[in-house]
Amino acid sequence: VRLHIKETWKTLTRxxxxxxxxxxxxKLDHKTDTPWLVYISPLEDCPDIQTVLERSLSSKDxxxxxxxxxxxxxxxxKExxxxxxxxxxxxxxxxxxxxxGWDSYFILLGLLHDEEWELAQSQVDQLLYQVKHYGTILNANRTYMLSRSQPPVLSMMVLALFQHTQDEEWLRTTVPLLEQxxxxxxxxxxxxxxxxxxxxYAFGEGPAPxxxxxxxxxxxxxHYDRVKEYYQTFEIDDYDVNLYYDRENDKLTHLFYKADRTMRESGFDITNRFGPFSADILHYAPVCLNSLLYQVEQDLVQINAILGNEQLEKQWRDRGGYRRNRIDQFLWNEERGLYCDYHFQSGKRRCYEFATTFYPLWLGISSQAQAQRVVENLSLFEAPGGILTSTHITGNQWDAPFGWAPLTFIAVQGLHRYGFHTQGDRIANKFLAMVIKEFERHNTLVEKYDVERCSANVSDEISFGYSSN
Incomplete structure (x- = not known):
């Protein structure tokens, strides 16, 4: 498996x-006799870049x-x-x-582990370039994703790389972009x-191309056809379905499409975490996003400490403290012993058991007592192959019975951070045993597994979105 990963870096490099x-x-319709479009930032000199590309590519390409x-x-x-x-x-x-966007954090950890130093540096630099030239880190570098971002992991990437390079001059250049x-x-x-x-919150309108x-x-x-069929067939009490579906005309509303794009910004597409198809996501303060923003604040504390900016260090520490209190107040459910997303319109937490409950452990937000309560609920998520994404079987890939490497990593890291080493090792070993078994069977690594059956064959279980692995 390790050799496969090492060899695959080259295959996956662009x-x-x-x-x-x-x-x-x-993912888009394309006429065979038309060229593929590449857009250059207006901050760049387009003719200069064209010249650079002509040196790298054949005239045919x-x-x-x-x-x-x-x-x-x-x-x-338009195109x-x-x-x-x-x-x-x-x-x-x-x-x-x-x-x-957020895939790149886990990719970076692998690159650093495999001592792919130059590629690791470039991986971070391309995200910094996106912030400077495209306004934010994008869902992905396609024009139809310009209107949505992805979970904020850039500061963690910068510090992970800095631990290797110790390049303070480079670190200083990242600060304005991290703040932006x-x-x-x-x-x-x-x-x-x-x-x-x-x-x-995604800025685009209409169906995602x-x-x-x-x-x-x-x-x-x-996918949108299947969503309409679902709305026609099932009663929904998670939210007011009239906000998202015009039953009389059998049409999804503008708000549904806004929410659908927003769900894709979250990185969790598709799940019923915010109601069916996460259509109500715009009305929630999520555990994952706010935990990551706390980490950004802590990372900027550390970066400013390294750079000797004591006043800024204090400002970022205060911001982190404020957010931590807000997370405790709105996202921690003492009765359930879980972190839950907060519906700010109704003033209620939605206790949809989801593996993002481990984020506050991973990032050191929880108290020891809160971590203990989460661990007492570990049986909700622990499966033969690792960590279930949620406890709900919905036909969506970010729900049960599926498990993903990033969420397993986050849970394991969180357990170890609070001293629950036996549980962390047990879950890690379960997941790795499943991955190795399926690698020996299929000779490849996949993005998601059925962690109940310990299988990479998942397509028949996924009803919405794309079902491939």
Missing amino acids: SHEHLLQSAKDT MQRIEIRTLPSEVEAI HGLLYLPGPYVVPGGRFNEMY FYYYWVVPPHLNPGTGLSRF EVVFSERDDEGKS
């Missing part, structure tokens, strides 16, 4: 010489690519394409042939002023 490969996007300057208004983009990044980066693979990315999340519309906590074309079943129905 750079200038792979630009045609990167530009190709199976260049003819299959069209370079354009990105319009200043996202709405002006979608790849967003240019200047250096090499690693993609998840399969249908995901672009750089993803932080403020993306802590002002309206991402901020909920009533709680002082943040929410996910990648869903319309690529997430279709054998009958040709899109």
